[in-house]
Amino acid sequence: MPGDFHPIAVLDSGVGGLSILREIRRQLPEENFLYFADQGHVPYGPRPLTEIQSFVRGIARFFLLHDARVIVLACNAASAAGLHDARRTFPQTPFIGMEPAIKPAAERTRKGVIGVITTKATYQGELFASAVDRFANDIEVVTQVCPEFVTLVEAGRLDGEEVHQAVQSYLTPLIEAEIDELVLGCTHFPFLTPIIRAVIGEQVEIVDPGPAVAQQTKRVVSQYPNRSRSTGSVTYFTSGDASIFHEIAQQLLDESIDAQQVVKVRWVDGDVVEFLD
Ligand code: DGL
Numbered sequence: 232m233p234g235d236f237h238p239i240a241v242l243d244s245g246v247g248g249l250s251i252l253r254e255i256r257r258q259l260p261e262e263n264f265l266y267f268a269d270q271g272h273v274p275y276g277p278r279p280l281t282e283i284q285s286f287v288r289g290i291a292r293f294f295l296l297h298d299a300r301v302i303v304l305a306c307n308a309a310s311a312a313g314l315h316d317a318r319r320t321f322p323q324t325p326f327i328g329m330e331p332a333i334k335p336a337a338e339r340t341r342k343g344v345i346g347v348i349t350t351k352a353t354y355q356g357e358l359f360a361s362a363v364d365r366f367a368n369d370i371e372v373v374t375q376v377c378p379e380f381v382t383l384v385e386a387g388r389l390d391g392e393e394v395h396q397a398v399q400s401y402l403t404p405l406i407e408a409e410i411d412e413l414v415l416g417c418t419h420f421p422f423l424t425p426i427i428r429a430v431i432g433e434q435v436e437i438v439d440p441g442p443a444v445a446q447q448t449k450r451v452v453s454q455y456p457n458r459s460r461s462t463g464s465v466t467y468f469t470s471g472d473a474s475i476f477h478e479i480a481q482q483l484l485d486e487s488i489d490a491q492q493v494v495k496v497r498w499v500d501g502d503v504v505e506f507l508d
Contacts, residue, residue, distance in 0.1 A: 238263040240299035242290045245273035247419030248305030254445035261461040270471025274381045276350025280312035287313030293503035300455050304328045311356025330358040331416035332440040334366040340412045343370045346405035348377045349416030373408045377401045384419040387479040398430045414438045467493045
């Protein structure tokens with residue numbers, strides 16, 4: 232991969248961040264991208280925040296070796312655990328992070344009850360508590376941790392009886408609480424939107440943070456213009472199995488990806504290196 236592309240770099244524990252990459256590419260189609268799926272460590276959700284922090288630092292170092300000019304944490308768990316730490320560790324690098332979109336949901340709710348589905352790391356992080364404090368003080372926030380959704384999306388299982396049942400059982404408490412806004416607090420979840428919609432009904436607004444994160448990325452990127460060639464290229468890295476990533480990414484993005492665009496990497500002593508057979 233050429234070193235003069237000054238790409239926008241996007242990371243997630245796995246394929247979830249593709250829901251964010253898709254939105255960013257829609258808004259910035261000319262840009263070059265790197266996408267990192269840390270599938271050797273997925274899921275991040277159940278892990279201690281300090282461990283996730285060290286993953287984010289390792290991936291950021293790898294991105295900077297590849298001349299990344301902006302880094303997007305397209306992962307709520309990575310942002311909850313590692314955004315502040317990454318900004319402190321790499322003060323020259325602009326980082327874009329995310330938090331569950333509690334603000335728009337709290338502003339819109341008519342019933343005063345919103346639901347948030349997320350993972351444990353995000354729920355335990357400071358960003359979550361502070362978003363509830365700042366924006367949802369006077370309403371009820373019903374939170375549900377849904378680790379199984381991450382596993383389903385990683386396996387490309389987006390429909391069928393078993394998926395339906397899992398979604399039904401996680402969402403039942405939220406339906407019973409009569410929420411009218413449902414915040415997707417994990418970037419894997421937008422890929423389950425059709426089945427979530429089927430279970431939750433038409434009356435509940437589903438809040439996907441992708442477009443807002445893409446807007447924010449566009450704003451930040453405009454302050455760091457690319458002085459190199461922009462070709463709209465995407466290179467994908469995975470610390471898991473490259474052929475499985477290739478297959479699932481094509482399914483989720485609904486586009487064909489050249490196998491050459493997917494590069495296997497591995498972790499060595501806290502750093503990411505490209506895999507050589
Ligand atoms: N996609 C992720 C998020 O937004 C991480 C899910 C996980 O690995 O547990 O939080």
